[in-house]
Amino acid sequence: MASPGEEWSADANEVLEISLIVPGDEKPKEIVKFHPKFTYPIFGESETIYGYKGLKIRLQFAAHDLTPCLKVTWDKKVKAVGDVEPEDVEGKMKESLPDEYMTDTEQFDQRIQNFDYQSFTPPGQLFNTYSLDGKVYEIWQANLLNEACREILNNMQSLVLFFIEGASLLDVNDEPWANRRWDVYFLYEKTPESRYTLTGYATVYRYWHLPSSIATKGKEVTFSPEQIHSNYPDTQPDPLPCRARISQFLILPPYQGFGHGGLFYDNLISHLLSLPLVKEITVEDPSDAFEDLRNLRDLTRLRMDGTFTGLHLQALKPPANSSTPAWPYNAKRIKSKLAPKQFAQCVEMELLWKLN
Ligand code: ACO
Numbered sequence: 001m002a003s004p005g006e007e008w009s010a011d012a013n014e015v016l017e018i019s020l021i022v023p024g025d026e027k028p029k030e031i032v033k034f035h036p037k038f039t040y041p042i043f044g045e046s047e048t049i050y051g052y053k054g055l056k057i058r059l060q061f062a063a064h065d066l067t068p069c070l071k072v073t074w075d076k077k078v079k080a081v082g083d084v085e086p087e088d089v090e091g092k093m094k095e096s097l098p099d100e101y102m103t104d105t106e107q108f109d110q111r112i113q114n115f116d117y118q119s120f121t122p123p124g125q126l127f128n129t130y131s132l133d134g135k136v137y138e139i140w141q142a143n144l145l146n147e148a149c150r151e152i153l154n155n156m157q158s159l160v161l162f163f164i165e166g167a168s169l170l171d172v173n174d175e176p177w178a179n180r181r182w183d184v185y186f187l188y189e190k191t192p193e194s195r196y197t198l199t200g201y202a203t204v205y206r207y208w209h210l211p212s213s214i215a216t217k218g219k220e221v222t223f224s225p226e227q228i229h230s231n232y233p234d235t236q237p238d239p240l241p242c243r244a245r246i247s248q249f250l251i252l253p254p255y256q257g258f259g260h261g262g263l264f265y266d267n268l269i270s271h272l273l274s275l276p277l278v279k280e281i282t283v284e285d286p287s288d289a290f291e292d293l294r295n296l297r298d299l300t301r302l303r304m305d306g307t308f309t310g311l312h313l314q315a316l317k318p319p320a321n322s323s324t325p326a327w328p329y330n331a332k333r334i335k336s337k338l339a340p341k342q343f344a345q346c347v348e349m350e351l352l353w354k355l356n
Pocket of ligand 1: 164165247248249251252255256257258259260261262263283284285286287289292293
């Protein structure tokens with residue numbers, strides 16, 4: 001039999017239901033529904049909500065711009081006993097929602113039905129398109145200086161907490177010189193009626209990559225962001241050579257396992273490879289699933305683009321009459337833009353594969 005406390009407790013991951021909403025013939029319709037993977041950043045380690053029977057937390061997002069609408073309902077709420085009070089569910093949920101999140105479902109429905117979808121395109125520039133299972137997907141890139149980009153990112157911050165382990169929220173209201181170092185890549189499904197549904201997204205942070213002429217003169221060189229940025233107007237994305245760090249990468253759960261993660265990653269990397277200012281590509285705290293995906297895609301790419309041509313164990317050692325190995329490891333790594341550890345890992349995987 002459940003203890004009195006258990007009777008009034010609910011599994012936060014079960015009672016929270018997230019959905020994407022699009023316009024329907026007469027009223028809006030839900031196209032996908034899913035549960036969070038984690039809720040501990042909001043409801044604590046036990047991911048349990050105390051104080052209700054029949055609790056339901058419905059978090060709906062407009063599929064195109066992720067405007068959120070939160071509705072919390074319950075059948076019964078326990079009375080406070082001394083200091084022990086029922087959880088303030090909305091109070092906790094709103095910490096990860098934008099200030100102007102909606103709670104009136106009728107108003108939300110009207111907004112969805114009356115929105116002018118023909119005038120909506122994702123923020124920034126379209127840089128690639130692919131087809132999968134008969135549907136068309138577009139990848140858009142925007143800098144965080146772009147207001148529409150900041151709004152969408154702010155709307156979906158809670159998704160980061162629900163699906164990326166240990167993720168922290170990005171301050172979209174930071175100063176322009178800080179914001180312009182963030183790029184956001186949006187993956188959208190585009191329907192035949194030209195309506196957009198968000199499928200995934202990634203954020204990329206530009207760390208400065210100082211030229212070796214500055215970094216190796218034996219002296220410690222430090223610049224404050226203000227010093228560096230005082231030389232450039234705040235209205236443009238950061239113009240300095242950089243190390244691009246993939247910071248958050250998410251495919252929404254209903255779209256996972258169909259190949260989007262791999263295709264989105266490939267597109268993102270080929271875009272970063274084409275940018276002369278990007279000198280190196282790194283990833284912040286990759287999850288195990290992301291690490292697998294990244295290893296497989298990096299290995300496939302390096303095989304296809306000829307990086308591994310001539311690679312075998314002996315080619316890594318300089319021959320007796322020379323100081324340079326036959327396979328120019330460092331030059332290949334720099335050209336690949338991969339960080340030293342990731343490049344070494346790919347080389348090792350390729351050598352093992354060749355040995356077998
Ligand atoms: N049919 C069946 N299986 C397929 C198909 C298909 N058509 N296409 C791909 N797959 C398989 C792949 O082979 C792969 O299998 P594996 O797991 O055995 O290697 C698996 O599906 C996943 O590949 P994709 O579908 O390309 O990847 P997905 O779209 O699921 O994205 C990701 C992967 C990004 C990790 C996603 O699951 C996700 O967003 N997870 C939650 C958040 C997360 O962990 N993000 C990364 C955090 S790290 C960071 O942010 C820097």
